[in-house]
Amino acid sequence: MRLAELSERSGISTATIKYYLREGLLPPGRRISTTQAEYDDPHLRRLRLIRALTQVGRLPVATVREVLSNVDDSSLDQHSRIGSAVWALPHGSQPAPEGQDEQDADLTAQALLEELGWGYSHAAGSASPAYRMLVRAIAALRRLGYPAATENLLPYARAAGQVATTDLELIAGYDDAEEQIEAAVACTVLYEPVLLSLRRLAEAEESNRRFGTKS
Amino acid sequence: MRLAELSERSGISTATIKYYLREGLLPPGRRISTTQAEYDDPHLRRLRLIRALTQVGRLPVATVREVLSNVDDSSLDQHSRIGSAVWALPHGSQPAPEGQDEQDADLTAQALLEELGWGYSHAAGSASPAYRMLVRAIAALRRLGYPAATENLLPYARAAGQVATTDLELIAGYDDAEEQIEAAVACTVLYEPVLLSLRRLAEAEESNRRFGTKS
Structure with missing residues (x-):
């Protein structure tokens, strides 16, 4: 054309x-x-x-x-192309923690990945921008006095695991390798606001169930 | 002090x-x-x-x-205070869809909420900023040719539902009403990067499982 x-x-x-x-x-x-x-x-x-x-x-x-x-x-092979393209996406803009805070958050993140059996991420460790984003998020929770132990994070990780299975199902549904990689990048970005908006809607449902005055 | x-x-x-x-x-x-x-x-x-x-x-x-x-x-009652505080948070900055695009995305969002039995959100409809954020996200997926039918969105919604149950469990664990409302707002914001980073880590696990060359 x-x-x-x-x-x-x-x-x-x-x-x-x-x-x-x-x-x-x-x-x-x-x-x-x-x-x-x-x-x-x-x-x-x-x-x-x-x-x-x-x-x-x-x-x-x-x-x-x-x-x-x-x-x-x-x-690169298919997995590495998807990985490196997603790694180049922005991963939030929070300041990195330092010293003891950083070490504590890192230990929690490592323990979480081990508990989940996420061996690939565990091996990539701090080389992965998503991992560093997680460490920053854990450090922020802790610094502000909100719960961020491994057991607090596990339910979020399990939900994220289900989302990722859905993501990869969708990506694998595309015919050629080129299209799959493009879909992986696009869906990572495009489904983020879907997930965050649905979480807020679900929170409103749960809040209404627990605290609402209207039945 | x-x-x-x-x-x-x-x-x-x-x-x-x-x-x-x-x-x-x-x-x-x-x-x-x-x-x-x-x-x-x-x-x-x-x-x-x-x-x-x-x-x-x-x-x-x-x-x-x-x-x-x-x-x-x-x-306000407890539920409304949590709700109105969370409503005042930013909900992304995507442009709102117009005309037919907006109507199509709205129909999909309504069908999704109905399927989920999320009656509170269904009733609040377009008054809720999270709902409008969802409609914008659906419209963007559709405009760019990525799947955004109710059945594509359902797995994301179910995962979001689990996250929200965890969120409210945590919030209800605080003793007084004041603390619960503050925790609701803080956790909505602080767990977003947790969830998004864990999704990317989980995607890497899934991608490695499906496409990786290393066993």
Whole structure:
């Protein structure tokens, strides 16, 4: 398809698509004349992923470029490509804990992963940005005097495990490896607000059940 | 306790505490002389909550003030105070969908709540910011061509339901009503990064199981 059709089918203006091409977020089309290029379905998919990252994930262009370069790194196996693309996503902006606080939170996180049998994450340890995000979150809970022992965190981890099974089910449902990696990144970002909004709705249900005056 | 001790026990500088007092985030202490005031445990708890909202939740001071004024509204019953305080928290910054997109996403969200038997949320409908956040998330998934039918969302909702049960268990464990409301707000904010980081760790486990080359 030509640029105009790519724009129409993606709902993204030609000016924005040209910007993504210039910034290297979208690979160039197949040139068919000095002024025209031909685009295909992978371009359309890539545009969707860029939109997911910028509009929902609120990622700056430089971060999108890093995520996409990991998505496209065909020297890696499937699992590592998904992993490195997700690792390049932002992982919150909390300050890292220091000294004893950091060590305590790290011990709790390690104990939690061991209890869960999450051997892959346990081995990756502090190299993983999701792990460091968890350590920061545990340290914040503890610093502010809220419960953050392994047994407090386990129910959250078990729920997260179920969500991840659903995520990977969805991802594995895509036909080719390329599409699976793109879906892994997009769904990680797009289902976060789904999960957080549903938690708040569920909290309101539970709160009403426990504390509500209306039956 | 005096201001110096409040600062030491909370780990917050006296300058910052004075700023919170001036901004009306922290209620004034009991004046014991023209230059000194006496503070007590509720002040310490309130400081922790302010820290949770500003440092982890990244809320601007005006939003913190709104959340706290709902926490303190004793004209409401327990459930309504928790609800209105949580409603005042930010609910993401995605643009609201329009027209047909909005209607489609709304229908899906309504069907989901009905399927779940979440009658309270169903009745509150679009008045609830968490519900509007869900509708925006569904609309984004759909616009970008990712699955967002009721059956795709159900596993996320069930996991969210389990998380909420854990949340309310924790909240109900606090002795007095005041503490419960503060814990509800703090835990809603503080456990979000716990949940999101654990989901990413669990995704890595699942991805390794399905796609990994190492056994």
